[in-house]
Amino acid sequence: MNKEFLYELLRTGSVSGNEAEIEKKIYDYMQGKADEVSVDELGNVTAAVNTSSPFRVLMTGHADEIGLMVDAVTESGMLKVTGIGGIHVSEYPGHKVRIYTERGVIYGAVVSTKGIRDNKDLSPSDLEIDIGASTKDEALAAVSLGDPVTFDTDVRELLGGRICGRALDDRLGAYIVMEALAAAGARGVSVGAYAAATTGEETTMNGAYFTASRVKPTLAVAVDVTYTSDYAGIDIGETGDVRLGAGPVVCNNPSIHKKINKMLRAAAESAGIAVQTEAASGRTGTDGDVMHRTGIGVPFALVSIPLRYMHSPAECADLSDVENCIKLLTEFLCSLTPDVDLKPF
Ligand SMILES: [Zn+2]
Numbered sequence: 001m002n003k004e005f006l007y008e009l010l011r012t013g014s015v016s017g018n019e020a021e022i023e024k025k026i027y028d029y030m031q032g033k034a035d036e037v038s039v040d041e042l043g044n045v046t047a048a049v050n051t052s053s054p055f056r057v058l059m060t061g062h063a064d065e066i067g068l069m070v071d072a073v074t075e076s077g078m079l080k081v082t083g084i085g086g087i088h089v090s091e092y093p094g095h096k097v098r099i100y101t102e103r104g105v106i107y108g109a110v111v112s113t114k115g116i117r118d119n120k121d122l123s124p125s126d127l128e129i130d131i132g133a134s135t136k137d138e139a140l141a142a143v144s145l146g147d148p149v150t151f152d153t154d155v156r157e158l159l160g161g162r163i164c165g166r167a168l169d170d171r172l173g174a175y176i177v178m179e180a181l182a183a184a185g186a187r188g189v190s191v192g193a194y195a196a197a198t199t200g201e202e203t204t205m206n207g208a209y210f211t212a213s214r215v216k217p218t219l220a221v222a223v224d225v226t227y228t229s230d231y232a233g234i235d236i237g238e239t240g241d242v243r244l245g246a247g248p249v250v251c252n253n254p255s256i257h258k259k260i261n262k263m264l265r266a267a268a269e270s271a272g273i274a275v276q277t278e279a280a281s282g283r284t285g286t287d288g289d290v291m292h293r294t295g296i297g298v299p300f301a302l303v304s305i306p307l308r309y310m311h312s313p314a315e316c317a318d319l320s321d322v323e324n325c326i327k328l329l330t331e332f333l334c335s336l337t338p339d340v341d342l343k344p345f
Helices: 002-013 021-030 116-118 136-140 168-186 207-216 258-271 289-290 319-335
Strands: 038-039 047-049 054-060 068-073 077-084 096-101 106-110 129-132 148-151 162-165 192-198 219-227 249-252 276-279 300-307 317-318
Touching: 002 168, 021 038, 021 047, 021 168, 021 192, 038 077, 047 168, 047 207, 054 168, 054 207, 054 289, 068 136, 077 148, 129 317, 136 148, 148 276, 168 192, 168 219, 168 317, 168 319, 192 219, 207 258, 207 289, 219 258, 219 289, 219 319, 249 258, 258 319, 300 319, 317 319
Parallel strands: 054 192, 054 219, 219 300, 249 276
Antiparallel strands: 038 047, 047 192, 068 077, 068 148, 077 129, 096 106, 096 148, 106 129, 162 317, 249 300
């Protein structure tokens, strides 16, 4: 595993709609590791091998992250914000943040008062960011309306091969699909294989729509994160029994294709990797839901990386799950032949 590149991705800000910097890094990294590397108008980066094959497998991991967006400035120079994606507003007060402006990153402190800390129904409009400006004009000389904001945190290594940081959801997935594509290409995968780092999953999922509409895959695999149940205060009735370090998670869901899941499990077995199972009803809340409904319909599966404290500034994952997810997807790609029939009977 190339930890250096993974950590570089985790240090990069990529709030939904502002993914160009991280996508460029992925685009550059994949040069020479695939037959083709392309970028589309939304910034989705897709790496591919065997592009002449009529049987195409598309794997996606989303490169965007949740965050805030500057939407007004007060007369006293404080930034007002709105939320981007599924943020937990109560986690922001008292934290340092980064504002990604046209002229580079500037820093701020999210205002914390007793009233804010005691407010159980905090909304993004209650938040204010202090960037050190004293007037509206001074603030607007540095920041523009629409600038994205993230927590001012980077990746840290914990004990036991675990890592902690902002937005492991889902830069882990974007990294995994690229490494699996490169490894499968090196092993001589016999079908067309595509790996995409998608944009906008946390808001519109338009990145996955653009990508799948253009690749027209025979089948797709979304790679994202999922909740674990291995710490206090979690109801396994809601999350299922999922543990950090116990392997990639295969999802059973009414819209997920059972034959693809079967092939994923067979690939895990031949690679000697343990997989966990989660069950969900309805939609998966991932790029898979959107890819499924492109073109004439795309059968799909969801492979997830176990994650603690999702959408917080300190999400935790186990690097062994990342490694095993790459191995699982590599084996899966290499197990496919162009005559695989996905009809259930
Ligand atoms: Zn995600």
